[in-house]
Amino acid sequence: MEQRTFTAPLFAPLSAVGRFGVMLWAGFFLFLIGFSSPLYSGGIREVREPEIEGVSPLSDTPLPEDPLLLQGNLPNGLSYYIRRNARPENRAELRLAVKAGSVLEEEDQQGLAHFVEHMAFNGTARFPKNSLVNWLESIGMRFGPETNAYTSFDETVYQLEVPLDKPEILDIALDILVDWARAITFAPEEIEKERGVILEEWRLGREASSRVRDTQYPLLWKGSRYAERLPIGKPEVIRNAPPERLRRFYTDWYRPELMAIVAVGDFHPAEVERRIREKFSWESSSQPKSLPVFPVPDHGATLISIATDPELPYSSVGIYLKQDPRVPETFAQYRNELVGELFFSILNTRFSDISRKQGSPFLFAGAGKAHPIRPKQLLYVSASAEEGGIKRALEGILAELRRIQLYGVSTQEVERAKADIQRQAEQRAKEQHTLSSASFVRSYVEAYLKGTPIMGPEYAFRVIRHLLKDIQPPEVAQWAKPFLEPANRVLLVSAPEKEAPHLPSEEELRALLAEAARATPASYQEEPAITSLIEAGTLKREGKLERTGGNVADRYGAIEWKLENGARVVLKPTEFKADEILFSAFSLGGTSLAEDEDFLSATFAPDIVEQSGLLNYSSTQIEKYLRGKLISLSPSIDEVALRFNGSASRKDLDTFFQLLYLYLTSPRYDEEAVQRYLDQVRTSLRKQENSPEERYAWMIQETLKGGHPRSLPLNSERLSRVDPKKAYAFYRAHVSRPDTFTFVFVGSVKPEELEPYLRRYLAAIPVLQAPEKPAADREKDTGPAAQTPYRTVAERVGAPIDRGVRFRTEPIQKTLKAGKEPKSLVTLYFTGSWDWSLKEMSYLNLLEDYLDIRLREVIREDKGGTYGVNVSITPRRAPVPEYSIEISFGTDPTRVGELLGILQEELARLKRTPPLETEVAKVREQRLRLVERGRKENGFYRYFLTQELYYQEVDRVLGRTSKREGGNGQSSGHSPLPGTLFDLWEETARSVTPQILQERIRRYFDESRMLQFTLEPEIPAKRQEVRPIRP
Known part of the structure; x- marks a missing residue:
């Protein structure tokens, strides 16, 4: 469950992001994805082969629609999208998309769209309290990866993935969607518990970037309600809103004409359609509220915001162009979108080239398009700057835009970008029968909310191939021009506070923008192109x-x-x-x-x-x-x-x-x-x-x-x-x-x-x-x-050397006081040596899964003390067998002691009393589902094969014997042992008992070796205000 915000990447090359987690690119916060209206409302239609290759690329001919999609509307207005897809086998992906997000909140409801989404998992007519999550976990689905939801400005989307090996599961899953759509109970005691969870989610997001966002959003969406309705809402509303206020938002906006059901999976579409018609055909409200539109006013002059924050880890500058959404419905409109894709691909390639050269004006830069809110789309170009280098970074991205405007782009650049787009579409068409159901679900949800076309992989490839053919460089270059003009343009600058004295003023930035539109930079020069990596005939000899x-x-x-x-x-x-x-x-x-x-x-x-x-x-x-x-x-x-x-x-x-x-x-x-x-x-x-x-x-x-x-x-x-x-x-x-x-x-x-x-x-x-x-x-x-x-x-080479690096096993407590926000982070480590075996590794994985569930229930659900508890168990084989167990969570600084005590008491209780069989059954079922799915995926085979070969080689060079047995099992090498890691995972899942987990909690959680780390805010813990240093 989340409130949807994301960062626009700066398209740094993957190789530039180091293993150390060093942030070598920085995006500017491109805000929440928004969506639009449904594309089609037709029911079952006759499948006819569409004309594609003979259509004029500039015609108003409608784009073809995916023939394998069953689409329609119920009498009450609810839309549905259904497709059969057998990847993964015996699974279904389900979504409930609701056109109700934070922008619809009244002043006293700020944060309640997101609150409603949380309450959907805390009690419905058929599933009181947390029984919904319990049921999903009992059939092997994990809370988070396979059961989740998000809220944005304009929508709320609920997600389910369920197995289909039992006929009743799909019916129950559809009943869950029905309850989410019309029967959330909002029990007062559950609301009170969930307040703490949402406040912790708010607290978790309080950092320098969110403070900068809060101060610059009002300018980006100036004159619009979107500037005042961040999905996370206001803490005072979350703390104090009575149940009836939540119900009011739910009753007003959760209506069938604002909803769509998306179902993709290994089933018969006609049967699923029948069930949807049976379950979702209730009457809509007799006096529904009309869905309001909140326009974003146009402006002729460039708007500029400069903000600093003492904790901001990067400096960035971004140019954002606000445009009315351009949802392609015809060949000509889609062709224009492809021209834009080519432009951004070429521009990002140039930025990547420049960033790798000494004297580059920016660390990284990137460009693209986003649709963050229903009434507007954004075109953006942004850069991450060197220390004190905001002006140079802005000059750098503007110079490249001006260069394209003056000299255009080369045929070679266009052809490379075309090849990239076409090859990706071709591959998707080739894989259309083995694509995951989740990939189809994403496109259908987007179609309902944004109105994007649903052509299906095969038709999309043919349309793209057809339309790309005659796109010429001058058309692509035209996309640079709007960035150099002031209309509906916003310039956002952010930097660490210590750089404030070196930042350009608003007047200087305006002058720089004006100068860039008149500048005459040199034409673009690129390195000679490679025609082949290895020339034919270079390798004279083949090996045996x-x-x-x-x-x-x-x-x-x-x-x-x-x-x-x-x-x-x-x-x-x-x-x-x-x-x-x-x-x-x-x-x-x-x-x-x-x-x-x-x-x-x-x-x-x-x-x-x-x-x-x-x-x-x-x-x-x-x-x-x-x-x-x-x-x-x-x-x-x-x-x-x-x-x-x-x-x-x-x-x-x-x-x-x-x-x-x-x-x-x-x-x-x-x-x-x-x-x-x-x-x-x-x-x-x-x-x-x-x-x-x-x-x-x-x-x-x-x-x-x-x-x-x-x-x-x-x-x-x-x-x-x-x-x-x-x-x-x-x-x-x-x-x-x-x-x-x-x-x-x-x-x-x-x-x-x-x-x-x-x-x-x-x-x-x-x-x-x-x-x-x-x-x-x-x-x-x-x-x-x-x-x-x-x-x-x-x-x-060929054998690792033991350099004596070991996990610390002596207990320690360390606290860092840093940061202005009222939030703390807590991390516990348990470390030591262990008797390595593949079987024991599998049991430790099961223990990790169990503790993830149990500690979430105790600390998040029961106490409302955190947004989430992370448990990570890392056993290593070489150079010596060691393990580390990490438990971490974020919380209110005033609750650190309380929650630490609860966590430690829970671990102590589990040492005394084994887990319940019903709890272990959840973990067992989740693991069996994972193995079932993994047996049909290349990624799992690569991982398991590589792991076994790696451990075999480690044992060989270190003179040890690999073991598949754990505990008191007999040690034996790889060679005589049957089965794969799939079999071992399945075996340990079926054999795991409460006592097996309890024994490992006793063995590995030794409090005499516990390492405890805490991040606390600086004293006094006063909220740090972002400084908009110039209006």
Whole structure:
């Protein structure tokens, strides 16, 4: 349950966001998604093949509609959208969409639209109190991922996912939707309990970004009710609103003519339609209120807001254009939307190129379109600035807009963007029979609320392919012009308070905007395009391979090869998706191979390579070459392994292997790109020092492993110790040992199709293929000579080294006083060593699921003390078996002691008295449902296969024996054991008992080793006001 706000991303390249959670891009708050009216109200219609390719792209011909969608209206006005879809099997996705959000609230109702949504889970006519959630959990559905809701300005949407293996489940699920639509009970005692939960949700959202939003919203939506109706509402209303006020909002706006039922799943649509007609055909109110419209006034001059906050971790500037919604209904209108998509794609590519260069005017920048409220859509261009660099950042984004206005965009840029859009549509059409039900549900809800077209994957691809053909560069460039004109334009600036003296004034910003519209920047120059990653004929020799089989592979129905160079490859062919190949790889060693003085450099090794590029190509050139191809591939590193993860389509498999080959043989070092990247990280780290939450996380991290130098949080000072040349050399050393790699492929590829790629690209890679010091003629292309003993690291690859990093086991209590908002964060850790086994890992996962449910009930539902309790159990295998258990929640500072006492008493009670069987049954059913679904998904197979192969290799190199048994079970290696991790998860789910969970609570929750961390507001705990430093 949530109130829907989201941040507009700045389209930073994925590779620029480091493993350390460093925020290297910053968006400006693009506000709540809003929606519009229904697209179609026709009932069952005759399916006729539409004319597409022969329609003029500029015609007013209506767009074709999805022939597999059953759509209609009941006499009372309720709409419905129904489609059969068998992914996942025996499941249904259900939604109740209501055109009632916070904008409809009266002055004394602010926050009650969201409050009503919460009460839907706390008592209805058929499901009193919390019995609704209990029933859903009893059939294996999880509260949050599969049962949830959100409230925005213009709508409230309820979500259910249910299994269909029992015929009564769908009927009961539809009854839940009926109750949500007309029979929420609003029991006074449940309202009182839920007040605390919603206030904690409000408290959780109180941070610098929300304070800035609160001060700038009134300007963005100036003269409109939307400026005064944030969905979270006002705390005083939430605290004091009587039940009848909630009922009044519910009665006024929860009406069938403002609702839609969306049902997609493995069922017969006609039967579901019959049930909907039976259950939802009640009479509407005799005197319904008309749905009001709250317009946003136009304005001729640019509106400007400048706000600062002492805790804001970034500086940003954004240009926002307010427009009437343009919902495409015809070919011509949809074509115009595609022109806009091409424009934003090209602009974002240019921003990405600029941000990677030394001297870039901004850290990151991005552009796009959003529909946050019903009466307006937003076009936006925004940038994250260096410290003191707001003016330069604004000049940078304006210069690019002006450049496009003056010189246009190139045919090459347009064709790349076209290829990207068309390929994504093509892939969706190819996968239309294996797409998830959730993806169809999202589009149907959007169609009802926004009026967006519902063409279906096949028709959408054909329409997009047809309309893209004749779009020319001059049309695309025209989209830049409105950003340089003042009408309905809003300029929003936000920055940390310490930067206030350096911020431009409103007058300076106006002058800058005016100058940009007259400027004549130089034309755009881009690097030469790549025509291929590896020229034909470059690889002279193919390597050898042999099918070897293996216990792990055999148990998963997979094929295993041993390559000539010693590498291991495992393939699990599947038919779950028509065209999806998932990939992972690992080589043991990781950062443990680096000495303490080189550890930080080693952690940056994959990032340095990703920023630099491959062979003689920059990362920018490679990204552009991959446009229009469905390929992802990126390296990462942790304490024990260097890893790769990626995916590809069958069509792009050759290019994928070329990319993988270059990652393994030809990493590049680009001094300019690397230094720019490190500057971005450094700036972000400095700004994060303003954030109380980041400082709190740093305090925990530096304590959790006893202050070991390899486990300290990254900050500006530690970043200065990173030697990028050592990082590059470390990466080269690690990938120089293909004999230590295990490669895993899962998906729609056959072994005979994969083998030619294995021979050509992987099997012939030599071991230790690079010299200790790159030759002089290679220096220019690939980087500096190694700054660490290359061969020493290379020879260590294949086995992690125990560097003595351990979880702290001595008890400690630490408190950080930071932040102005009246909120606290509480985090508990329990750590220690454990007797590792796959079975015990599975039981610990079940324990985590149980505690998530139980602590939510005790602390959130019963006490109203928090919005949510997070439980995370992390068992690790190497270099030594250790575990950590984290329990965390946010709350009112005055309730920290009370809730901590309740939590500790609950853990103590569970040590004395085992959980109830009904509680364990929920966890059992949820796990069985997860396994049932996972057996039909490539992602689960990739994860489980990789995990088993990884543990097998760890045991081999460390001279240990892997165990599938837990507790008193017999230790035995992988080879004689049948079954997969799917089977083990199912086995432990069926065998788990209250006593098994109780025994593990006793074993792992040792309060004599408890680590307790608390974030408290500064004293006095006075609410910090955002400073709108200029009107």
